[in-house]
Amino acid sequence: MLRKIVKLGPKVRVLLDVGAQILELDNYEVAREWLKLEESFHIHSAVFFGRDDELLVLKRDGKTESFVSSNLSKQLDQALVYLDEAHTQSEISSQCVIPHRIDPNFATTWCSGTDLKLPVDTRAAVTLGPNLAKDKFVQGCMRMRKLGNGHSLVFLAPPDIYSHIQQEMSTEKSKTESVGVSDVLLWTMQEGFRQIQHGFAIWADQGFQYLKRSQGWDNFRSDGDIGALGSAIQEPESRPLLEMYGVDDGSLKVDHCVLNSPNGKEITRQLIEFNVIVTNSVRVQEEQEREVDHEVEKERNIERLEPAKAMKHQLADQLRTLVRSGRLHLNSSGFKPAFSTFASTSCREDLDDSREGPWVFQSSQFVTNDFSQTIERTGVANMDDYLRPVRWILEFPHNEQPYLVFISLYEANELMSDITRSRFVRLHSYAPRVSRGMSNFEYFGICPVQQPLNTNPKLPLDVNSRIRLNLLAGQLFFEDEQYYRELCKYLSLDYDAQWISGHEGNDGWVSNPDTDGISLPSFKQNPIPFLKAITKMRRKGQGFASTHLGGLLDSRVLGNDDFTSRSKA
Secondary structure, X not given: OHHHHHOOOOOOOEEEOOOOOOOOOOHHHHHHHHHHHOOOOOOOEEEEEOOOOOEEEEEOXXXXXXXXXXXXXXXXXXXEEEEOHHHHOOOOOOOOOOOOOOOOOEEEEEOOOOEEEEEOXXXXXXXXXXXXXXXXXXXXXXXXXXXXXXXXXXXXOOHHHHHHHHHHOOOOOOOOOOOOHHHHXXXXXXXXXXXXXXXXXXXXXXXXXXXXXXXXXXXXXHHOOHHHHHHHHOOOOOOOHHHHHOOOOOOOOOOHHHHOOHHHHHHHHHHHHOOOOOOHHHHHHOOOOOOOOOOXXXXXXXXXXXXXXXXXXXXXXXXXXXXXXXXXXXXXOOEEEHHHHHHHOOOHHHHOOOOOOOOOOOOOEEEEHHHHOOEOOOOOOXXXXXXXXXXEEEXXXXXXXXXXXXXXHHHHHHOHHHHHHOOOOEEEEOOOOOOOOOOOXXXXXXXXXXXXXXXXXXXXXXXXXXXXXXXXXXXXXXXXXXXXXXXXXXXXXXXXXXXXXXXXXXXXXXXXXXXXXXXXXXXXXXXXXXXXXXXXXXXXXXOOOOOHHHHHHOOOOXXXXXXXXXXXX
16 A cells, blocks of 8 residues: 555655554554655655654654654655554644644644644545544544645545445446545445444444343342342343344344333334344444453474484394294394383483393393384484384293284284284284273284184283383373282382382382392382383373373372273273
Protein backbone atom coordinates (compact mmCIF):
# COMPACT_ATOMS: atom_id res chain seq x y z
CA MET A 1 0.00 0.00 0.00
CA LEU A 2 2.85 2.41 0.77
CA ARG A 3 4.43 1.66 -2.61
CA LYS A 4 1.13 2.54 -4.27
CA ILE A 5 0.83 5.75 -2.25
CA VAL A 6 4.26 7.08 -3.28
CA LYS A 7 3.34 6.56 -6.95
CA LEU A 8 0.07 8.50 -6.74
CA GLY A 9 -0.26 11.91 -8.29
CA PRO A 10 -0.80 14.58 -7.09
CA LYS A 11 1.60 13.76 -4.29
CA VAL A 12 0.15 12.28 -1.09
CA ARG A 13 1.75 13.62 2.09
CA VAL A 14 -0.83 12.51 4.71
CA LEU A 15 -2.02 8.96 5.40
CA LEU A 16 -5.20 8.56 7.47
CA ASP A 17 -5.72 4.89 8.38
CA VAL A 18 -9.45 5.27 9.10
CA GLY A 19 -10.19 1.70 7.99
CA ALA A 20 -7.44 0.17 10.16
CA GLN A 21 -5.77 -1.57 7.23
CA ILE A 22 -2.21 -1.37 8.56
CA LEU A 23 -1.86 -4.18 11.10
CA GLU A 24 1.59 -5.68 10.54
CA LEU A 25 3.59 -2.52 11.38
CA ASP A 26 3.47 -0.10 14.28
CA ASN A 27 3.41 3.67 13.75
CA TYR A 28 7.19 4.04 13.85
CA GLU A 29 7.70 1.26 11.32
CA VAL A 30 5.08 2.77 8.98
CA ALA A 31 6.79 6.16 9.14
CA ARG A 32 10.20 4.59 8.56
CA GLU A 33 9.09 2.49 5.57
CA TRP A 34 7.14 5.37 4.02
CA LEU A 35 10.08 7.73 4.40
CA LYS A 36 12.36 5.10 2.90
CA LEU A 37 10.10 4.68 -0.15
CA GLU A 38 9.58 8.41 -0.65
CA GLU A 39 12.28 9.58 -3.05
CA SER A 40 11.25 13.23 -3.22
CA PHE A 41 14.30 15.33 -2.29
CA HIS A 42 12.30 18.00 -0.44
CA ILE A 43 10.71 15.50 2.04
CA HIS A 44 12.98 15.39 5.10
CA SER A 45 10.90 13.77 7.87
CA ALA A 46 7.78 11.84 8.85
CA VAL A 47 5.37 12.72 11.67
CA PHE A 48 3.57 10.00 13.66
CA PHE A 49 2.21 9.18 17.11
CA GLY A 50 4.42 7.12 19.42
CA ARG A 51 3.34 4.46 21.88
CA ASP A 52 2.77 7.08 24.59
CA ASP A 53 0.46 9.11 22.31
CA GLU A 54 3.23 11.67 21.88
CA LEU A 55 3.66 13.22 18.47
CA LEU A 56 7.14 12.39 17.14
CA VAL A 57 9.26 13.31 14.14
CA LEU A 58 11.43 10.76 12.33
CA LYS A 59 14.25 12.25 10.26
CA ARG A 60 15.99 10.85 7.22
CA ASP A 61 19.04 9.96 9.31
CA GLY A 62 16.90 7.71 11.54
CA LYS A 63 16.82 10.02 14.56
CA THR A 64 13.53 10.55 16.40
CA GLU A 65 12.60 13.67 18.36
CA SER A 66 9.54 15.26 19.90
CA PHE A 67 7.35 17.16 17.48
CA VAL A 68 6.84 20.04 19.91
CA SER A 69 10.56 20.77 20.27
CA SER A 70 11.51 20.00 16.67
CA ASN A 71 12.22 22.78 14.21
CA LEU A 72 10.39 20.68 11.60
CA SER A 73 7.07 21.35 13.38
CA LYS A 74 6.92 24.61 11.39
CA GLN A 75 7.88 22.92 8.12
CA LEU A 76 5.12 20.38 7.52
CA ASP A 77 5.33 21.06 3.80
CA GLN A 78 8.58 19.06 3.99
CA ALA A 79 7.16 16.18 6.05
CA LEU A 80 4.94 13.13 5.72
CA VAL A 81 2.14 12.68 8.28
CA TYR A 82 0.73 9.32 9.37
CA LEU A 83 -2.28 9.05 11.69
CA ASP A 84 -3.36 5.57 12.79
CA GLU A 85 -7.00 4.57 13.21
CA ALA A 86 -7.17 5.57 16.88
CA HIS A 87 -5.83 9.09 16.30
CA THR A 88 -8.03 9.79 13.30
CA GLN A 89 -11.00 9.64 15.72
CA SER A 90 -9.55 11.91 18.42
CA GLU A 91 -11.75 14.79 19.43
CA ILE A 92 -10.57 18.31 20.24
CA SER A 93 -9.62 18.34 23.91
CA SER A 94 -8.97 21.06 26.41
CA GLN A 95 -5.25 20.44 25.93
CA CYS A 96 -5.32 21.38 22.25
CA VAL A 97 -3.09 24.23 21.20
CA ILE A 98 -5.39 26.50 19.19
CA PRO A 99 -3.57 29.46 17.63
CA HIS A 100 -5.06 32.94 18.01
CA ARG A 101 -4.20 33.81 14.42
CA ILE A 102 -4.25 31.30 11.58
CA ASP A 103 -1.99 31.71 8.60
CA PRO A 104 -4.27 31.78 5.51
CA ASN A 105 -1.80 29.57 3.65
CA PHE A 106 -2.12 26.78 6.24
CA ALA A 107 -4.98 24.73 7.63
CA THR A 108 -4.92 23.33 11.16
CA THR A 109 -5.57 19.71 12.12
CA TRP A 110 -6.33 19.16 15.82
CA CYS A 111 -5.62 15.75 17.27
CA SER A 112 -5.64 15.18 21.02
CA GLY A 113 -3.52 18.11 22.17
CA THR A 114 -1.70 18.58 18.85
CA ASP A 115 -1.59 21.49 16.42
CA LEU A 116 -0.63 20.41 12.90
CA LYS A 117 -0.48 23.18 10.32
CA LEU A 118 -0.79 21.48 6.95
CA PRO A 119 -0.25 23.40 3.72
CA VAL A 120 -3.41 24.22 1.79
CA ASP A 121 -2.46 22.05 -1.18
CA THR A 122 -2.00 18.93 0.98
CA ARG A 123 -3.48 15.68 -0.33
CA ALA A 124 -4.32 12.81 2.04
CA ALA A 125 -4.92 9.11 1.46
CA VAL A 126 -7.78 7.59 3.49
CA THR A 127 -8.04 3.82 3.97
CA LEU A 128 -11.40 2.05 3.91
CA GLY A 129 -12.10 -1.03 5.98
CA PRO A 130 -14.92 -3.32 7.12
CA ASN A 131 -17.69 -1.98 9.37
CA LEU A 132 -16.74 1.61 8.60
CA ALA A 133 -19.81 3.70 9.43
CA LYS A 134 -20.46 7.19 8.06
CA ASP A 135 -19.78 9.04 11.30
CA LYS A 136 -16.40 7.43 11.80
CA PHE A 137 -15.53 7.89 8.13
CA VAL A 138 -16.47 11.59 8.08
CA GLN A 139 -14.69 12.27 11.35
CA GLY A 140 -11.50 10.74 9.99
CA CYS A 141 -11.72 12.70 6.75
CA MET A 142 -12.27 15.94 8.68
CA ARG A 143 -8.72 15.72 9.99
CA MET A 144 -8.17 17.65 6.76
CA ARG A 145 -9.78 20.93 7.86
CA LYS A 146 -9.89 22.66 4.47
CA LEU A 147 -11.56 20.02 2.35
CA GLY A 148 -12.90 21.74 -0.75
CA ASN A 149 -10.71 24.79 -0.12
CA GLY A 150 -7.32 23.35 -0.97
CA HIS A 151 -7.18 20.00 0.82
CA SER A 152 -8.10 16.87 -1.13
CA LEU A 153 -8.54 13.15 -0.47
CA VAL A 154 -7.95 9.87 -2.24
CA PHE A 155 -9.52 6.65 -0.94
CA LEU A 156 -7.70 3.31 -0.70
CA ALA A 157 -9.90 0.20 -0.52
CA PRO A 158 -8.90 -3.49 -0.51
CA PRO A 159 -10.57 -5.72 -3.14
CA ASP A 160 -13.33 -7.03 -0.84
CA ILE A 161 -14.32 -3.52 0.29
CA TYR A 162 -14.25 -2.26 -3.31
CA SER A 163 -16.59 -5.10 -4.28
CA HIS A 164 -19.00 -4.19 -1.47
CA ILE A 165 -19.01 -0.55 -2.58
CA GLN A 166 -19.86 -1.61 -6.12
CA GLN A 167 -22.76 -3.70 -4.81
CA GLU A 168 -24.16 -0.66 -2.98
CA MET A 169 -23.85 1.62 -6.01
CA SER A 170 -27.00 3.17 -7.36
CA THR A 171 -28.91 1.01 -9.83
CA GLU A 172 -28.76 3.89 -12.31
CA LYS A 173 -24.99 3.53 -12.56
CA SER A 174 -23.30 0.76 -14.47
CA LYS A 175 -21.14 -1.67 -12.52
CA THR A 176 -18.31 -0.92 -14.93
CA GLU A 177 -18.22 2.76 -13.93
CA SER A 178 -15.53 3.84 -11.50
CA VAL A 179 -16.41 4.32 -7.86
CA GLY A 180 -16.88 7.94 -6.80
CA VAL A 181 -17.06 9.83 -3.54
CA SER A 182 -20.85 9.59 -3.47
CA ASP A 183 -20.62 5.80 -3.79
CA VAL A 184 -18.21 5.64 -0.85
CA LEU A 185 -20.56 7.80 1.24
CA LEU A 186 -23.51 5.59 0.30
CA TRP A 187 -21.58 2.49 1.34
CA THR A 188 -20.61 4.01 4.72
CA MET A 189 -24.27 4.92 5.30
CA GLN A 190 -25.32 1.34 4.59
CA GLU A 191 -22.62 0.11 6.97
CA GLY A 192 -23.99 2.49 9.59
CA PHE A 193 -27.51 1.12 9.04
CA ARG A 194 -26.25 -2.42 9.52
CA GLN A 195 -24.46 -1.49 12.72
CA ILE A 196 -27.56 0.23 14.08
CA GLN A 197 -29.65 -2.81 13.23
CA HIS A 198 -27.15 -5.09 14.91
CA GLY A 199 -27.02 -2.81 17.94
CA PHE A 200 -30.81 -2.92 18.06
CA ALA A 201 -30.64 -6.71 18.37
CA ILE A 202 -28.09 -6.41 21.21
CA TRP A 203 -30.35 -3.88 22.96
CA ALA A 204 -33.33 -6.25 22.67
CA ASP A 205 -31.33 -9.22 23.97
CA GLN A 206 -30.12 -7.23 26.95
CA GLY A 207 -33.68 -6.14 27.65
CA PHE A 208 -34.96 -9.72 27.62
CA GLN A 209 -32.13 -10.81 29.92
CA TYR A 210 -32.94 -8.00 32.34
CA LEU A 211 -36.63 -8.95 32.38
CA LYS A 212 -35.72 -12.59 33.01
CA ARG A 213 -33.56 -11.70 36.01
CA SER A 214 -36.12 -9.24 37.31
CA GLN A 215 -38.90 -11.82 37.21
CA GLY A 216 -36.60 -14.38 38.84
CA TRP A 217 -35.95 -11.96 41.71
CA ASP A 218 -39.66 -11.25 42.13
CA ASN A 219 -40.43 -14.98 42.24
CA PHE A 220 -37.67 -15.53 44.81
CA ARG A 221 -39.06 -12.82 47.04
CA SER A 222 -42.47 -14.47 46.91
CA ASP A 223 -41.63 -18.20 47.23
CA GLY A 224 -37.96 -18.21 48.36
CA ASP A 225 -36.85 -20.75 45.73
CA ILE A 226 -33.10 -20.13 45.53
CA GLY A 227 -32.67 -22.72 42.77
CA ALA A 228 -35.09 -20.91 40.46
CA LEU A 229 -33.29 -17.63 41.19
CA GLY A 230 -29.97 -19.19 40.20
CA SER A 231 -31.44 -20.50 36.94
CA ALA A 232 -32.83 -17.05 36.14
CA ILE A 233 -29.57 -15.21 36.83
CA GLN A 234 -26.99 -17.60 35.41
CA GLU A 235 -26.31 -17.81 31.69
CA PRO A 236 -25.20 -21.02 29.96
CA GLU A 237 -21.44 -21.21 29.60
CA SER A 238 -21.66 -23.24 26.40
CA ARG A 239 -24.22 -24.10 23.75
CA PRO A 240 -24.85 -27.36 21.89
CA LEU A 241 -23.71 -27.63 18.29
CA LEU A 242 -27.29 -28.00 17.07
CA GLU A 243 -28.19 -24.65 18.57
CA MET A 244 -25.06 -22.98 17.20
CA TYR A 245 -25.08 -24.38 13.66
CA GLY A 246 -28.55 -25.85 13.21
CA VAL A 247 -31.37 -24.35 11.15
CA ASP A 248 -32.77 -21.23 12.85
CA ASP A 249 -36.55 -20.94 12.61
CA GLY A 250 -36.40 -17.22 13.38
CA SER A 251 -38.34 -17.47 16.62
CA LEU A 252 -37.15 -15.70 19.75
CA LYS A 253 -35.39 -18.01 22.21
CA VAL A 254 -36.97 -16.24 25.19
CA ASP A 255 -39.15 -17.53 28.03
CA HIS A 256 -42.89 -17.08 27.44
CA CYS A 257 -43.31 -15.29 30.76
CA VAL A 258 -40.79 -12.68 29.61
CA LEU A 259 -42.40 -12.27 26.18
CA ASN A 260 -45.87 -11.87 27.68
CA SER A 261 -44.80 -9.17 30.14
CA PRO A 262 -45.63 -5.54 29.22
CA ASN A 263 -42.00 -4.60 28.61
CA GLY A 264 -41.41 -7.83 26.71
CA LYS A 265 -44.33 -7.07 24.38
CA GLU A 266 -42.98 -3.56 23.81
CA ILE A 267 -39.54 -4.87 22.88
CA THR A 268 -41.11 -7.42 20.53
CA ARG A 269 -43.25 -4.71 18.91
CA GLN A 270 -40.23 -2.55 18.18
CA LEU A 271 -38.32 -5.51 16.77
CA ILE A 272 -41.18 -6.17 14.36
CA GLU A 273 -41.49 -2.49 13.49
CA PHE A 274 -37.82 -2.16 12.56
CA ASN A 275 -37.59 -5.67 11.05
CA VAL A 276 -34.82 -6.78 13.41
CA ILE A 277 -34.08 -10.46 14.04
CA VAL A 278 -32.42 -11.47 17.32
CA THR A 279 -30.11 -14.45 16.76
CA ASN A 280 -28.07 -16.55 19.15
CA SER A 281 -24.86 -14.95 17.90
CA VAL A 282 -25.78 -11.59 19.40
CA ARG A 283 -24.15 -12.36 22.73
CA VAL A 284 -20.82 -12.93 21.03
CA GLN A 285 -20.47 -9.12 20.86
CA GLU A 286 -20.89 -8.69 24.62
CA GLU A 287 -17.92 -7.85 26.79
CA GLN A 288 -17.45 -10.71 29.22
CA GLU A 289 -14.84 -11.42 31.85
CA ARG A 290 -13.87 -15.05 32.14
CA GLU A 291 -11.24 -16.96 34.01
CA VAL A 292 -8.92 -18.58 31.51
CA ASP A 293 -5.81 -20.71 31.75
CA HIS A 294 -2.67 -18.99 30.55
CA GLU A 295 -1.06 -20.72 27.63
CA VAL A 296 2.59 -21.59 28.07
CA GLU A 297 4.61 -20.96 24.96
CA LYS A 298 7.24 -23.61 24.44
CA GLU A 299 9.91 -23.67 21.80
CA ARG A 300 11.21 -27.15 21.03
CA ASN A 301 14.69 -27.77 19.74
CA ILE A 302 14.84 -31.01 17.78
CA GLU A 303 18.17 -32.75 18.09
CA ARG A 304 18.90 -34.62 14.89
CA LEU A 305 20.99 -37.77 14.81
CA GLU A 306 24.56 -37.51 13.68
CA PRO A 307 24.91 -38.47 10.02
CA ALA A 308 25.98 -42.09 9.76
CA LYS A 309 26.26 -44.77 7.10
CA ALA A 310 24.42 -48.04 7.70
CA MET A 311 26.55 -51.13 8.09
CA LYS A 312 26.14 -53.71 5.35
CA HIS A 313 24.34 -56.81 6.64
CA GLN A 314 26.41 -59.94 7.10
CA LEU A 315 25.46 -63.50 8.01
CA ALA A 316 28.18 -65.25 10.02
CA ASP A 317 29.03 -68.85 9.16
CA GLN A 318 29.13 -69.68 12.89
CA LEU A 319 25.45 -68.69 13.21
CA ARG A 320 24.44 -70.91 10.28
CA THR A 321 26.41 -73.77 11.83
CA LEU A 322 24.61 -73.26 15.13
CA VAL A 323 21.20 -73.48 13.46
CA ARG A 324 22.04 -76.55 11.39
CA SER A 325 24.12 -78.58 13.87
CA GLY A 326 23.53 -77.03 17.28
CA ARG A 327 27.25 -76.50 17.86
CA LEU A 328 28.28 -73.21 19.50
CA HIS A 329 31.87 -72.01 19.47
CA LEU A 330 31.99 -69.50 22.33
CA ASN A 331 35.45 -68.28 21.39
CA SER A 332 34.53 -67.59 17.76
CA SER A 333 34.35 -64.07 16.38
CA GLY A 334 30.71 -64.50 15.35
CA PHE A 335 29.33 -64.16 18.89
CA LYS A 336 30.01 -61.97 21.88
CA PRO A 337 28.34 -61.46 25.28
CA ALA A 338 25.05 -59.59 25.03
CA PHE A 339 25.90 -56.63 27.27
CA SER A 340 29.16 -56.00 25.44
CA THR A 341 26.94 -54.25 22.87
CA PHE A 342 27.06 -51.21 25.14
CA ALA A 343 30.86 -51.10 25.03
CA SER A 344 30.58 -48.84 21.98
CA THR A 345 28.20 -46.37 23.69
CA SER A 346 28.72 -43.44 26.06
CA CYS A 347 28.18 -45.69 29.10
CA ARG A 348 31.14 -47.93 28.32
CA GLU A 349 32.94 -46.85 31.49
CA ASP A 350 30.00 -47.95 33.65
CA LEU A 351 30.06 -51.46 32.19
CA ASP A 352 32.23 -52.63 35.13
CA ASP A 353 35.24 -54.26 33.47
CA SER A 354 33.56 -55.26 30.23
CA ARG A 355 35.67 -58.43 29.89
CA GLU A 356 35.38 -59.75 33.43
CA GLY A 357 32.38 -58.02 35.04
CA PRO A 358 29.14 -59.85 35.88
CA TRP A 359 27.35 -58.24 32.93
CA VAL A 360 29.38 -60.23 30.41
CA PHE A 361 31.39 -62.86 32.29
CA GLN A 362 30.01 -66.42 32.21
CA SER A 363 26.88 -65.18 30.47
CA SER A 364 24.43 -67.48 28.70
CA GLN A 365 23.24 -64.73 26.36
CA PHE A 366 25.04 -63.58 23.22
CA VAL A 367 24.63 -61.26 20.26
CA THR A 368 25.77 -61.57 16.67
CA ASN A 369 27.90 -59.02 14.88
CA ASP A 370 25.03 -58.07 12.60
CA PHE A 371 22.86 -57.37 15.65
CA SER A 372 25.40 -55.22 17.48
CA GLN A 373 26.99 -53.39 14.54
CA THR A 374 24.36 -51.18 12.91
CA ILE A 375 26.46 -48.34 11.45
CA GLU A 376 29.98 -47.67 10.31
CA ARG A 377 31.78 -45.94 13.16
CA THR A 378 33.57 -43.41 10.94
CA GLY A 379 32.89 -39.95 12.39
CA VAL A 380 30.47 -41.26 15.05
CA ALA A 381 31.85 -41.34 18.59
CA ASN A 382 29.05 -43.30 20.27
CA MET A 383 26.29 -45.61 19.08
CA ASP A 384 23.74 -44.46 21.69
CA ASP A 385 21.16 -43.59 19.03
CA TYR A 386 21.79 -46.60 16.80
CA LEU A 387 21.18 -49.57 19.10
CA ARG A 388 19.15 -52.36 17.54
CA PRO A 389 16.02 -53.37 19.53
CA VAL A 390 15.70 -56.91 20.86
CA ARG A 391 13.05 -58.60 18.68
CA TRP A 392 14.30 -62.05 17.54
CA ILE A 393 15.96 -64.59 19.84
CA LEU A 394 17.45 -68.00 19.07
CA GLU A 395 17.22 -70.47 21.98
CA PHE A 396 19.24 -73.68 22.16
CA PRO A 397 20.30 -76.06 24.96
CA HIS A 398 23.89 -75.98 26.15
CA ASN A 399 25.19 -77.77 29.23
CA GLU A 400 21.58 -78.57 30.13
CA GLN A 401 20.53 -74.94 30.32
CA PRO A 402 18.95 -72.64 27.73
CA TYR A 403 21.31 -70.30 25.90
CA LEU A 404 20.07 -67.25 24.00
CA VAL A 405 21.44 -65.53 20.90
CA PHE A 406 19.96 -62.18 19.86
CA ILE A 407 19.85 -61.84 16.08
CA SER A 408 18.77 -59.14 13.64
CA LEU A 409 15.73 -59.18 11.40
CA TYR A 410 17.98 -59.76 8.40
CA GLU A 411 19.49 -62.88 9.98
CA ALA A 412 16.05 -64.19 10.97
CA ASN A 413 14.80 -63.83 7.38
CA GLU A 414 17.90 -65.40 5.85
CA LEU A 415 17.82 -68.40 8.20
CA MET A 416 14.06 -68.89 8.40
CA SER A 417 14.00 -71.97 6.19
CA ASP A 418 16.89 -73.54 8.16
CA ILE A 419 15.27 -72.62 11.49
CA THR A 420 11.93 -74.24 10.65
CA ARG A 421 13.77 -77.51 9.78
CA SER A 422 16.22 -77.35 12.69
CA ARG A 423 16.12 -79.85 15.56
CA PHE A 424 18.57 -77.85 17.67
CA VAL A 425 17.36 -74.24 17.98
CA ARG A 426 14.08 -72.42 18.49
CA LEU A 427 13.25 -68.92 17.22
CA HIS A 428 11.22 -66.67 19.51
CA SER A 429 9.72 -63.22 19.02
CA TYR A 430 10.21 -60.83 21.91
CA ALA A 431 9.33 -57.26 22.92
CA PRO A 432 10.05 -55.53 26.25
CA ARG A 433 7.03 -54.66 28.37
CA VAL A 434 6.97 -50.85 28.21
CA SER A 435 3.36 -50.29 29.36
CA ARG A 436 1.37 -51.71 32.25
CA GLY A 437 -1.24 -53.34 30.02
CA MET A 438 1.25 -54.92 27.62
CA SER A 439 1.62 -58.70 27.38
CA ASN A 440 4.62 -60.45 28.86
CA PHE A 441 6.97 -61.85 26.19
CA GLU A 442 9.74 -63.14 28.45
CA TYR A 443 8.31 -66.70 28.59
CA PHE A 444 8.48 -67.03 24.78
CA GLY A 445 4.85 -68.08 24.47
CA ILE A 446 3.55 -65.33 22.16
CA CYS A 447 3.71 -65.72 18.36
CA PRO A 448 5.90 -68.85 18.35
CA VAL A 449 7.59 -69.97 15.13
CA GLN A 450 6.38 -73.45 14.15
CA GLN A 451 9.26 -75.96 14.11
CA PRO A 452 7.77 -79.47 13.76
CA LEU A 453 11.15 -81.28 13.71
CA ASN A 454 12.32 -79.86 17.03
CA THR A 455 10.86 -82.30 19.54
CA ASN A 456 13.37 -81.58 22.29
CA PRO A 457 11.81 -80.53 25.60
CA LYS A 458 11.76 -76.78 26.12
CA LEU A 459 14.06 -75.71 28.94
CA PRO A 460 12.59 -72.94 31.13
CA LEU A 461 14.55 -69.74 31.67
CA ASP A 462 15.61 -69.17 35.24
CA VAL A 463 14.79 -65.84 36.85
CA ASN A 464 18.33 -64.45 36.47
CA SER A 465 18.30 -65.17 32.73
CA ARG A 466 14.98 -63.38 32.40
CA ILE A 467 16.35 -60.45 34.40
CA ARG A 468 19.36 -60.07 32.09
CA LEU A 469 17.14 -60.35 29.03
CA ASN A 470 14.70 -57.69 30.24
CA LEU A 471 17.41 -55.29 31.38
CA LEU A 472 19.18 -55.59 28.03
CA ALA A 473 15.98 -54.90 26.09
CA GLY A 474 14.80 -52.03 28.32
CA GLN A 475 11.71 -53.57 29.96
CA LEU A 476 9.99 -51.04 32.24
CA PHE A 477 7.28 -53.02 34.06
CA PHE A 478 7.79 -56.12 36.21
CA GLU A 479 5.63 -59.22 36.24
CA ASP A 480 4.96 -59.27 39.99
CA GLU A 481 6.48 -58.41 43.34
CA GLN A 482 8.46 -61.66 43.45
CA TYR A 483 10.27 -60.68 40.24
CA TYR A 484 10.98 -57.28 41.78
CA ARG A 485 12.57 -58.91 44.85
CA GLU A 486 14.68 -61.22 42.68
CA LEU A 487 15.85 -58.25 40.61
CA CYS A 488 16.88 -56.39 43.77
CA LYS A 489 18.88 -59.44 44.87
CA TYR A 490 20.54 -59.71 41.47
CA LEU A 491 21.59 -56.05 41.61
CA SER A 492 22.49 -56.20 45.34
CA LEU A 493 19.82 -53.64 46.21
CA ASP A 494 18.45 -53.65 49.76
CA TYR A 495 14.66 -53.47 49.33
CA ASP A 496 13.66 -54.25 52.95
CA ALA A 497 16.89 -54.14 55.02
CA GLN A 498 16.42 -57.79 56.07
CA TRP A 499 17.80 -60.19 53.48
CA ILE A 500 21.22 -58.66 52.90
CA SER A 501 24.01 -57.08 54.90
CA GLY A 502 27.06 -55.09 53.95
CA HIS A 503 28.05 -51.50 53.18
CA GLU A 504 24.90 -49.79 51.86
CA GLY A 505 24.96 -46.57 49.86
CA ASN A 506 22.35 -43.83 49.64
CA ASP A 507 20.73 -45.45 46.60
CA GLY A 508 20.29 -48.84 48.30
CA TRP A 509 23.20 -50.63 46.59
CA VAL A 510 25.14 -52.89 48.93
CA SER A 511 28.79 -53.52 48.18
CA ASN A 512 30.39 -56.77 49.36
CA PRO A 513 27.02 -58.32 50.22
CA ASP A 514 26.72 -61.21 52.67
CA THR A 515 23.58 -63.19 51.78
CA ASP A 516 23.94 -66.38 53.79
CA GLY A 517 25.15 -68.58 50.96
CA ILE A 518 23.04 -67.07 48.18
CA SER A 519 25.08 -66.80 44.96
CA LEU A 520 24.96 -63.27 43.58
CA PRO A 521 26.90 -61.47 40.86
CA SER A 522 29.92 -59.65 42.24
CA PHE A 523 29.56 -56.06 41.04
CA LYS A 524 32.72 -54.06 41.61
CA GLN A 525 30.81 -50.81 41.20
CA ASN A 526 27.25 -49.61 41.52
CA PRO A 527 25.19 -50.94 38.55
CA ILE A 528 22.47 -48.27 38.89
CA PRO A 529 24.18 -45.55 36.75
CA PHE A 530 24.80 -48.09 33.99
CA LEU A 531 21.17 -49.28 34.00
CA LYS A 532 19.89 -45.69 33.93
CA ALA A 533 22.10 -44.92 30.95
CA ILE A 534 21.11 -47.93 28.83
CA THR A 535 17.41 -47.47 29.67
CA LYS A 536 17.58 -43.84 28.49
CA MET A 537 19.13 -45.08 25.25
CA ARG A 538 16.35 -47.61 24.77
CA ARG A 539 13.64 -45.02 25.53
CA LYS A 540 15.19 -42.42 23.16
CA GLY A 541 14.31 -39.42 25.31
CA GLN A 542 10.95 -40.62 26.65
CA GLY A 543 10.56 -40.49 30.43
CA PHE A 544 10.22 -43.63 32.52
CA ALA A 545 10.26 -42.30 36.11
CA SER A 546 6.69 -43.50 36.80
CA THR A 547 7.40 -47.12 35.78
CA HIS A 548 8.54 -50.03 37.94
CA LEU A 549 12.10 -49.85 36.65
CA GLY A 550 12.14 -46.07 37.01
CA GLY A 551 11.09 -46.34 40.65
CA LEU A 552 13.76 -48.95 41.35
CA LEU A 553 16.50 -46.86 39.72
CA ASP A 554 15.35 -43.79 41.69
CA SER A 555 15.72 -45.70 44.99
CA ARG A 556 11.97 -45.93 45.55
CA VAL A 557 10.72 -49.03 47.39
CA LEU A 558 7.85 -50.70 45.52
CA GLY A 559 4.92 -52.25 47.36
CA ASN A 560 1.93 -54.45 46.60
CA ASP A 561 -0.06 -51.51 45.23
CA ASP A 562 2.53 -50.95 42.49
CA PHE A 563 1.86 -54.31 40.85
CA THR A 564 -1.13 -55.71 39.04
CA SER A 565 -2.10 -59.35 38.97
CA ARG A 566 -1.11 -60.89 35.63
CA SER A 567 -0.98 -64.49 34.54
CA LYS A 568 2.00 -65.77 32.59
CA ALA A 569 1.53 -65.37 28.88
